[in-house]
Amino acid sequence: MRFVQPIRDPEIVADIKDHLRDTNARNYIMLLIGLNTGLRIADILKLRVRDVTGTHIVTTEIKTKKQKRVLITHELKQALKEYIQEKPSNEFLIKSREGQNRPITGSMAYKVMRGIAAEFCLQEIGCHTLRKTFGYFFYKQYNDIALLMRLFNHSSEKVTLRYIGIEQDTMDVHLKRFKI
Template identity: 45%
Template sequence: MNFVEPIRDKEKLNELKQLLRENSARDGFLLTFGINTGLRISDILPLKVGDVRGKTHLVITEKKTGKPKRFKINKTLRAYIQSYTEGLNDDDFLFKSEKRPKPITRVRAYQILNGAARKIGLSEIGTHSLRKSFGYHFYQRTRDIATLQMIFNHSHPAITLKYIGITQDLIDEAVDQFSL
């Protein structure tokens, strides 16, 4: 498995949103949903319209950990959900495959995200970049590593900092400032 990075640059993030929305409503919504929830792709893809439409919280059992998770759907995402799900049935998958009556696969989600990211000059982007981008920007805005650690269910703040790329940013900055 390749190591992926968060999308740190907000302009690039907005450029990626625009490109994906132009490709399809589903692809744009995938990015928007992922960066606003911080959920793993394995927890996002099986979601159905009825799981999110009209809801203030998303309640799931995490595939990786088997633990229940209750996550607040922010106001901006609720508006996207309302718009995106208009005309869809509650049983419809949010990220339905065009070829079969199932959600897109993790591989297809990777192809969509990575392909669009490469078009705008981003590398090391994959499905996990959505979760990492959520964490990175949450931390940049709040500096609240304890809450982020709880959201991600990490055992230590250092794990969370490394996970969202802050540790690497600090190392890079320190090396840039160092010379003999």
């Protein structure tokens, strides 16, 4: 299993959002949901229109089988409102172009993320990058590792810091200043 990284540069995140907003509405919504909720890709792909019409996304996580309730941020709410307009409530949000009302597969979501990585010359990018990017910016904004740990259902703060790349950032900073 490859270890993927969060996208740490807010300008690159903004550029990716702008690019997808202009080129592919479905992939843009997938990206926004991941960046604004921290949900795993498997949980994003199972979402239907009816799941995002209220104030929160309420879902049972596939991996943990735990119920999760996530507030829909203002940015996401605005994008979803436009995206789901005139779509039936049972339609999958991240719908495949093949077949009737099926979500894209995890491997297709990975291809989307790899395409983004190629377009923006990013390394170590995969589907989990969205969740990790959410965590990275949440931590940078609030510095509340305990809350982030609970959001991710992690067992320890150390696991969460490693997961979002903060541990690596700290090592990199120290090594840059290191002299012998």
